[in-house]
Amino acid sequence: MALGLAYAWVLAPVEYVEADPSRLRADFKAGYREAIAASYSAAGDLGRARARLALLADPDPPQALNAQAQQMLAAGENFSLVEQVAQLAADIVSTPQVAPPLTVALAATASGSPQGSPSTATVAAMPTQAPASIATPTPRPTQTATPTPGPGFVLIEQKTVCDEDLGASLLQIIVLDSRRRQVPGVELIVTWNGGEDHFFTGFKPELGNGFADFEMEADLVYAARVGAGGAPVSNLAPPPCSGDGGASFPGSLLLTFAQP
Amino acid sequence: MRGIVSRLLFPLALGIGLGLLYGWVIQPAQVVDVTPASLRADYRNDYVLIVAEAFAGDQNTALAAERLGILGTEPPDEIVLAALEYARQHSFTAPEVDVLQQLLTAMQTYEPSPAQT
Numbered sequence: 001m002a003l004g005l006a007y008a009w010v011l012a013p014v015e016y017v018e019a020d021p022s023r024l025r026a027d028f029k030a031g032y033r034e035a036i037a038a039s040y041s042a043a044g045d046l047g048r049a050r051a052r053l054a055l056l057a058d059p060d061p062p063q064a065l066n067a068q069a070q071q072m073l074a075a076g077e078n079f080s081l082v083e084q085v086a087q088l089a090a091d092i093v094s095t096p097q098v099a100p101p102l103t104v105a106l107a108a109t110a111s112g113s114p115q116g117s118p119s120t121a122t123v124a125a126m127p128t129q130a131p132a133s134i135a136t137p138t139p140r141p142t143q144t145a146t147p148t149p150g151p152g153f154v155l156i157e158q159k160t161v162c163d164e165d166l167g168a169s170l171l172q173i174i175v176l177d178s179r180r181r182q183v184p185g186v187e188l189i190v191t192w193n194g195g196e197d198h199f200f201t202g203f204k205p206e207l208g209n210g211f212a213d214f215e216m217e218a219d220l221v222y223a224a225r226v227g228a229g230g231a232p233v234s235n236l237a238p239p240p241c242s243g244d245g246g247a248s249f250p251g252s253l254l255l256t257f258a259q260p
Numbered sequence: 261m262r263g264i265v266s267r268l269l270f271p272l273a274l275g276i277g278l279g280l281l282y283g284w285v286i287q288p289a290q291v292v293d294v295t296p297a298s299l300r301a302d303y304r305n306d307y308v309l310i311v312a313e314a315f316a317g318d319q320n321t322a323l324a325a326e327r328l329g330i331l332g333t334e335p336p337d338e339i340v341l342a343a344l345e346y347a348r349q350h351s352f353t354a355p356e357v358d359v360l361q362q363l364l365t366a367m368q369t370y371e372p373s374p375a376q377t
Binding site: 001002003006007019020021023024025026028031032035036038039041042043052055080 | 272275276278279280282283293294295296298299300303306307310311313314315316317318327330
């Protein structure tokens, strides 16, 4: 029996030829997500994008998308592709899923029989027979955030943050679109005497998709702008703050940029 | 001789048979890292539709061919042609068939650069 098991499990295991996307290898799942994001970018069908992402069975699809966007940024991939992935994550988070469960019009498969399909309770998220058929009843969203980095973003608020728990003097930045939704994947540029740093919103999704921060040094003055063409906000330095015991400490700044 | 068969070979064959039954039917090995080439037909064709929709937006032929490439070693135009036939047989909507047709046309005329081959 051990010989039989060894042959069946190791030497000649059952070959899956009708797998679902949740079984894909991680790198193929990433490619799948990227294609879904690109499709969403072109077609604007958020309901369908949600349903397709559900096929990958990620525990938290927006988080998976954000993580992937960050990995793509780190890998130096095409920024427009990164934007598409981050934008899909942002739109999923910002748009409640209000659509009722979709009625999937089942089309006969080539063999004409069900093929180990998921339960009907999850059919809204996991089309089993003809995924394309979900297109018709899916409402097309009318609002899509436009994360275009550049001169469109202007400073709308600057606040001093006195929070010793932050542990450092941070230049915190939030980027909003014209509808005041946080925008991930936007390039931020911070300059100081003798230095410059580029970073992107969305690397700390737990603090908001349009959030980014930068650690300031107490004896330097900084300027920040959104994208290469953005108007710089200058004279940024750690503000003096007073702690509970009256002791002073360098605080942080919170800048909010938005599209008009 | 019959004693050897009944005492050794028959139990051996029975054990192997039971092992195969258990390993192939009752508790087959769980494969979780499959390639897109193993996707079921409907998922595979929906993936091609995803690529076609993305192509309709960016018109990036090379990127579309690259995305189709993960489905296997078949030429991209054959992959799209198969998806288009599937779409027609399974009542995909007219816009879906249209974007697949556009992708097919692009793939039929696509020639990868030497660096991409």
